[in-house]
Amino acid sequence: MPAQWMSLLLLLLQMTCYFRSGNCGKVLVWPTEYSHWLNLNIILDELTERGHEVTVLRPSASMTFMERVRNMICMLYFDFWFQSLNEKKWDQFYSETLGRHTTLAETIGKAEMWLIRSYWDLEFPRPTLPNVDYVGGLHCKPAKPLPKEMEDFVQSSGEHGVVVFSLGSMVSNMTEEKANTIAWALAQIPQKVLWRFEGKTPDTLGPNTRIYKWLPQNDLLGHPKTKAFVTHGGANGIYEAIHFGIPMIGIPLFGEQHDNIAHMVAKGAAVALNFRTMTRLDLLNALEAVIDNPSYKENAMWLSTIHNDQPMKPLDRAIFWIEFVMRHKGAKHLRPLAYNLTWYQYYSLDVIGFLLACVAVITFLAVKSSLFIYQKLLKMGKKMKNE
Numbered sequence: 001m002p003a004q005w006m007s008l009l010l011l012l013l014q015m016t017c018y019f020r021s022g023n024c025g026k027v028l029v030w031p032t033e034y035s036h037w038l039n040l041n042i043i044l045d046e047l048t049e050r051g052h053e054v055t056v057l058r059p060s061a062s063m064t065f066m067e068r069v070r071n072m073i074c075m076l077y078f079d080f081w082f083q084s085l086n087e088k089k090w091d092q093f094y095s096e097t098l099g100r101h102t103t104l105a106e107t108i109g110k111a112e113m114w115l116i117r118s119y120w121d122l123e124f125p126r127p128t129l130p131n132v133d134y135v136g137g138l139h140c141k142p143a144k145p146l147p148k149e150m151e152d153f154v155q156s157s158g159e160h161g162v163v164v165f166s167l168g169s170m171v172s173n174m175t176e177e178k179a180n181t182i183a184w185a186l187a188q189i190p191q192k193v194l195w196r197f198e199g200k201t202p203d204t205l206g207p208n209t210r211i212y213k214w215l216p217q218n219d220l221l222g223h224p225k226t227k228a229f230v231t232h233g234g235a236n237g238i239y240e241a242i243h244f245g246i247p248m249i250g251i252p253l254f255g256e257q258h259d260n261i262a263h264m265v266a267k268g269a270a271v272a273l274n275f276r277t278m279t280r281l282d283l284l285n286a287l288e289a290v291i292d293n294p295s296y297k298e299n300a301m302w303l304s305t306i307h308n309d310q311p312m313k314p315l316d317r318a319i320f321w322i323e324f325v326m327r328h329k330g331a332k333h334l335r336p337l338a339y340n341l342t343w344y345q346y347y348s349l350d351v352i353g354f355l356l357a358c359v360a361v362i363t364f365l366a367v368k369s370s371l372f373i374y375q376k377l378l379k380m381g382k383k384m385k386n387e
Helices: 004-011 036-049 065-080 087-098 104-109 148-155 176-187 217-221 235-244 257-266 280-292 294-308 314-327 349-386
Strands: 026-029 053-056 114-116 132-134 162-166 192-196 209-212 226-231 248-250 270-272
Touching: 036 053, 036 314, 087 104, 132 314, 148 192, 162 176, 162 217, 176 192, 176 209, 176 280, 217 226, 217 235, 226 235, 226 280, 235 257, 235 294, 248 257, 248 280, 257 270, 270 280
Parallel strands: 026 053, 114 132, 162 192, 162 226, 192 209, 226 248, 248 270
Antiparallel strands: none
């Protein structure tokens, strides 16, 4: 599996739960980082509404006042910007909590069910295990009305419609040169553009483009006047575009974003650009191709049809499996026995070693036997000559 799985082990719930009266359980959650928390938070809200008691893990220790001040600053920094995963601290935290030595990797390996933030509208077919379910797009919901000022701007686009441009929350700045490159290309199209950008206003910004520090992305992508989505390829944005059938111009920046955009390109719903080497004409040509060529819209709508034609909504499916694990106190019947093997057993190194040893012994005995017989025959030959 490509780099996609690394980010997507990212919707893993580490749960220790039991049932109380009323069929409500306790859920212990290991929080994930970046945009994955948005998906996880939706699941936790639904579990809370169903009466389950949810606890999110945070390491704690005895701290001085200044240490608590620093801890609060760090907590806010990680909560609102990013949360880095420090395995050594998590290993220590789990060991102290459980009263025995353990590791984060060992705890993850005991997960009864894996909920992967993807689905077959984005992924390509491949074998999967029964304790893995794909719940990509669980955060998607019907579009809500836009703020009046934004709605007026969108409606002013007339028959040309609008383009939504967002490179995600992780990009807070870019060079003035790059911003001017983007702004110039956006100014050349007849569509109105809503651009999420927090840097200095580019000199080449056109009258058709408005800059916002934040955009109601789901609501904009669900607006009937939206023609295209310029995105960095984050899973949340990709799935919102798929949900509403919006073709994309992908400008991946890091991580699984390259893989996400490559999948969309392969499915005919996007054009990919390189952020570092992209010129103004590259961006303009990509915009015109996606907006003017109907095949991109048709393919995006095809993916939307696949995404929305499921027997259960992704969120309902995620909740079902979480409550399934609660009801049955696990899902060991779905876990492959490979989880119980050591690393050398998993790769059959002990079996291979045994067979090689057998081959070596048989070869050794065969060679020794051949030499012994040869020597006997040689002695017999010499004896017969002497006689």
